[in-house]
Amino acid sequence: LAAIETSQKMDIPIFIGDEYTKETKARLVQTAFSPKTYTPVNLLDFFFRQRPPSSSVDFAQTFWSDPLKLAPLATTISPPFLLLLLTLQNYNIADTTADASLLSSIVFSFLASCKVFNTLIADRDEILASNAIKASNVIKSLQKKETIRKRWTFSVDDNDNAESGTKHTSSTTSNKRSTGTPLPLFTLKTPLERDNVRNLNLFETRWLKMIDDLQVELPLSSVSPSSGFGCVTCTNKFYSAINLNGAEGRYADVIFKRKGRMASLTGLTEGQRPSGARKVSVSIEGRDSFTVNEGDLSVVEEGYLVASNIQSDDVTTSSDKKSYTSTEEDIKIVVVAGMLHANGIIDRLS
Secondary structure, three states, X not given: OHHHHHHHHOOOOOOOOOOXXXXXXXXXXXXXXXXHHHOOHHHHHHHHOOOOHHHOOOHHHHHHHOHHHHHHHHHHHHHHHHHHHHHHHOOOOOOOOHHHHHHHHHHHHHHHHHHHHHHHHHHHHHHHHHHHHHHHHHHHHHHOOOEEEEEEEEEOOOOHHHHHOOOOOOOOOOOOOOOOOOEEEEEEOOOOOOOOEEEEXXXXXXXXXXXXXXXXXXXXXXXXXXXXXXXXXXXXXXXXXXXXXXXXEEEEEEEEEEEEEEEEEEEEEEEEOOOOOEEEEEEEEEEEEEEOXXXXXXXXXXXXXXXXXXXXXXXXXXXXXXOOOOOOOOOXXXXXXXXXXXXXXXXXXO
């Protein structure tokens, strides 16, 4: 939370570098019968590998200066050793079968520790390092003016329509799109190609409002493939909850590619989520591509991006296209991670 707050104040892009907890748990279960996930190499390397002091974290010195930092390590590898201690309590030196039982317990505990360490630490070191490299590439794309970064805040406190399942009524006098009217922009993880069909399930208040505004122009009973919105591909997006004038709000930090594609609205179905809240299922089809200029971007009160002066790339002449001056500056990535990940991330980025 401190890193997020500092990044917001200093205008630093934030990237989610780790995987979700449920993904880690799923991998732990799915690889339970994979012998290579029990290798002791990573655990032994963690404790015994000699690293240059200038490019590594000295764990012994760190633990000595702050013993509380031992807690994550103890949580990670102690359960198997506790099982071993319980076994030793029942150990009888006169029992000829005890030696085999003790040896089995030691081997089992060691392999279990290796498995937990590989899943919770080593595998995630790889994920964190990989995402740090991706973050660097995204920043390079910003320097080259291939992408645009936009930050804004919006309110999510007005959920009456979404929760009651009713449509939002636009406060504008007319939503009939004409030349020069701002084009709503929807963010996608992967590019929408021409003539490709996508199905979107929309339930956030801002997207429901966007669709409702389109329906003022485009009644549900007469969906027209000639109307829709723009789609842009996000290379990074980060949202966090904030207090916005005493109400619940969101902080958005989004980076997306300049080149987008028109999406024709070809189908729309009203529905409800299991909670009873409203949702809308929308079918879209990719049309002409367009290029967004940063100066033409704005954010509507509902919380989504719109772009003005949008023209199809197919009809834009070379004289109409803007040129952008790129910059080449050193990129600094700050990786905020647990201390046990520090040397593993440094090793992979070196």
